[in-house]
Amino acid sequence: MKINFENDYSSVAHKRVLEKLLSAADESNFGYGNDSHSKTATNLIKKQMKYEDCDIYYLSGGTAVNKLVITSFLKPFEAVICAETGHINVHETGAIEAGGHKVLTVKTNDGKLTTNLIEPILDEHNSSHMVKPKMVYISNTTELGGVYTKLELKRLKEFCTSRGVYLYVDGARLGSALCSTESDLTLEDLPYLCDVFYIGGTKSGALYGEALVLVNDDFKADMPYRIKNLGMLFAKGFNTALQFEALFEDGLFFDIAKHENKLSRYLYDELDELGFDFKDFWKSNQIFVIMDNNLIKKLYEKFSFIIWEKFDESSSVVRLVISFKTKKEDCDSFLKCVLNNMD
Numbered sequence: 248m249k250i251n252f253e254n255d256y257s258s259v260a261h262k263r264v265l266e267k268l269l270s271a272a273d274e275s276n277f278g279y280g281n282d283s284h285s286k287t288a289t290n291l292i293k294k295q296m297k298y299e300d301c302d303i304y305y306l307s308g309g310t311a312v313n314k315l316v317i318t319s320f321l322k323p324f325e326a327v328i329c330a331e332t333g334h335i336n337v338h339e340t341g342a343i344e345a346g347g348h349k350v351l352t353v354k355t356n357d358g359k360l361t362t363n364l365i366e367p368i369l370d371e372h373n374s375s376h377m378v379k380p381k382m383v384y385i386s387n388t389t390e391l392g393g394v395y396t397k398l399e400l401k402r403l404k405e406f407c408t409s410r411g412v413y414l415y416v417d418g419a420r421l422g423s424a425l426c427s428t429e430s431d432l433t434l435e436d437l438p439y440l441c442d443v444f445y446i447g448g449t450k451s452g453a454l455y456g457e458a459l460v461l462v463n464d465d466f467k468a469d470m471p472y473r474i475k476n477l478g479m480l481f482a483k484g485f486n487t488a489l490q491f492e493a494l495f496e497d498g499l500f501f502d503i504a505k506h507e508n509k510l511s512r513y514l515y516d517e518l519d520e521l522g523f524d525f526k527d528f529w530k531s532n533q534i535f536v537i538m539d540n541n542l543i544k545k546l547y548e549k550f551s552f553i554i555w556e557k558f559d560e561s562s563s564v565v566r567l568v569i570s571f572k573t574k575k576e577d578c579d580s581f582l583k584c585v586l587n588n589m590d
Contacts, residue, residue, distance in 0.1 A: 250577045253551040254450075255420070255532060255570035260490070261452035261503065267493035268454075268486065280305065280484035288491040292446065292458060295495055298438040302461040304474060305487035309419045310339045311479055312445050312457050316415055317382060318346035319473040320466055325381035326351050327415075328368055332358045332390045334417060349378045357527060358389030359399070362406040369410055383407055386417035387424040387432075391526065392533035394423075394430040400440040407442075413463065416444035422451045422504030423531040428512075430530075438462045448490055452503045452571045456487040503571040507532035511569040514578045521585065526555075532569045537562055545588040550581055 251257050259265070276282040289303045306312050313335050317327050326349040329336055335343050336350050343350050351372075353364045365383060372380050383403065387395050395403075400416075407414040416437065418424075421444075425434055437444055442463035448456040461467050474480045481487060494500040508531060515529040518536055526535035537558050538546075543565060546552070555564040567581075 249551040252567040258572040260454040264493045276485040278482045282485040284485040285488040288488040291495040304459045314342045326378040327382040329384040358391035382413040388420045388531040394427045397432045404440045413442045416441045419447040426504035453490040507569045
């Protein structure tokens with residue numbers, strides 16, 4: 248079996264998540280999120296955030312959450328702004344457009360949005376003959392592994408509020424972003440710096456699942472109806488909540504992210520020492536390294552990874568992702584193979 252650097256969700260789940268589920272195997276729980284585990288997980292997350300005035304729901308996956316949030320709180324003529332590389336634009340099979348909302352994209356070098364990039368779109372859409380931008384979508388980390396600082400997010404939120412636009416943070420890899428040495432943002436900051444966000448579990452050691460956090464009161468009253476109406480309500484909601492219990496009861500969520508970032512930085516530094524160039528400087532558990540196509544073919548015999556994009560006629564950008572399951576020996580094995588096959 249190949250050593251996996253393709254993504255951070257190929258392994259079943261972290262053992263402590265599975266142990267938590269097994270510990271409840273003989274229980275009988277109330278359904279649809281009305282159980283003690285959902286309450287416990289919610290209290291743990293609120294305690295970690297030091298923020299009580301929010302509603303939290305446990306849902307299946309990132310695309311489902313993105314569609315739920317965007318289609319629920321935009322009117323039919325309203326649109327969402329995102330980076331050209333944004334997940335809702337590239338990797339969700341038109342889910343947002345299928346819900347009736349246009350995705351307005353911005354070209355960026357690093358996958359991050361700024362007020363200077365957003366403002367022209369808001370100014371341009373000034374007629375009832377055009378869609379009305381009402382939400383800004385960002386992901387942290389970005390699709391290119393970038394992370395937002397506290398100041399960057401503060402500027403975005405203040406600008407969005409001044410223009411009457413919601414700010415939504417996709418947190419599929421939020422753990423890696425918050426634990427990055429390149430960012431000073433914390434989970435405690437997030438409720439004050441956006442209207443709605445989610446905490447990714449699928450890519451953070453859970454079997455599946457994301458925790459949607461509603462901060463803006465505009466989003467709260469109708470959410471239970473929206474979730475049921477869109478077929479996203481789990482009868483066995485306690486199964487998802489149990490996983491977030493495991494992730495947040497003793498810091499496992501952050502331990503996983505720190506492990507991923509540490510190994511990712513190690514792999515980045517070692518490849519840098521070998522003379523490789525990168526699409527961007529290291530920031531999170533995803534790195535994007537430029538490699539010769541012949542070397543890529545050799546590496547692919549033993550390792551799984553994604554060829555992100557063509558770089559030139561003889562080389563490509565390779566994405567390497569570190570997961571909770573990745574070991575230092577896996578990185579060393581990859582580096583040894585690189586060294587043995589370099590021209």
